Amino acid sequence: MAVAQIAAHAGKRVRLRGWLYNLRESGKLLFPILRDGSGWIQGVAFKKALPAEEFEALRGLGQESSLEVIGTVRADARAPGGFELDIEHVTVLQAVSADEPYPITPKEHGIEFLLEHRHLWLRSQRPTAVLKIRHEIIKAVRDFFDADGFVLADAPILTPAACEGTSNLFEVEYFDQKAYLTQSGQLYAEAAAMALGKTYCFGPTFRAEKSKTRRHLTEFWMVEPEVAFATLDDVMHLAERLVTCVVGRVLERRRPELAVLERDVAKLEAIQMPFPRVSYDEAVERVNAAGGGMVYGTDLGGADETLLSQQFDRPVMVHRYPAAVKAFYMQPDPERPELALCVDMLAPEGYGEIVGGSQRIHDRELLQRRIAEHKLPTEPIEWYLDLRRFGSVPHGGFGMGIERVVGWICGLEHVREAIPFPRTIYRIQP
């Protein structure tokens, strides 16, 4: 019997197992709040309603002790969830010692303390709500691709080389050679797309960036669709459909969790297709007209992204950046070859880039030239050139950072709350 199902058992005797979230005492009356992962419910224990030794055991119980209770469910207008449990029996499974009480009390705590106790902090209401929404988002992503005919083909985590830059890689020993933790599954997704047509990979990615901002983790999860014969327009359309689907699913199924997080739901309800499309040229004009100081030819900084995304009530797609500031594999715009056929999707409310994608170069000679220009070693990605030797076709795809999407939809201050155990530059514990 789970707390979440309590409404269907009004008037009935049930057994609940879980943890003691809080215990209020009022003479011969105890008010334990029990949580079991599915929800929270307040119990009412009258001294005369249960055996004396069980009442005493409950009375001295510390926060987060594990226990089993038997009682009768009763609808009560005073209860936040609408129901209370009249307790008849209590069995303590493990009592938390008074010498070492549970550290996360129902009071305020600093972020440093909470991060050190992340393994326990997960039990609190906010993290629980965030993790349930994260779960819903990932489920929605998989359902979306499944319904659209995509085949999952996951990329390796141990890789022989970088696909964008070499400075941000985690190096690991691989027997007698060096390997790196993947920064992106894209190159492998391209190979899979040539086999399966429409494919995606979804897994952890790693960047040894010395970034220390609310938008950065060194280990984060990314979903990367890749589609044969797709143009930049196809990539943009796929991205807006995916994001709309995900937001809609969370609104449909996770209202209670959004309420716990005090998320402004109206902002999410505004997320409807089509998303505005803004060329890089226009983006520079818009940012500078709004008071920014963007120099043409450079990437958008965090402040620039905010200035631009504030102008829309839904995610904005910025396309056709100067090729010079983008990755080597991006197809140039045939009308203006100095621009890349790429797109970044910026989330509203200052949450920044959640999607980055492009049409890929399908011509082998051009690709080889770009690899040389970027001074990348060719030997580890010789296989990648094979994709342009054997039936090369135009294709494209994008990567969507899950934690940034979770952070945006949940309205979080920092992406580290969007993943169970965040990895940041100065913290790898717990």
Added chain:
RNA sequence: UCCUCAGUAGCUCAAUGGCAGAGCAUCCGGCUGUUAACCGGAGGGUUGUAGGUUCGAGUCCUACCUGAGGAGCCA
């Protein structure tokens, strides 16, 4: 890598260069409807580390350590 800020009780924070404190948590007592319950009492400190200035340093100075916020870079 750079800039800024912080570190005092388990937690959140006070303390003009002059006796190291409060609330919560813990323990003891009270209360038959509490909602971060409330009321009374008790215990709890190498003020991040190492130096320095001073009659006197939690407070001022130097270095280091740990962490937080941001920049660049990125999803």
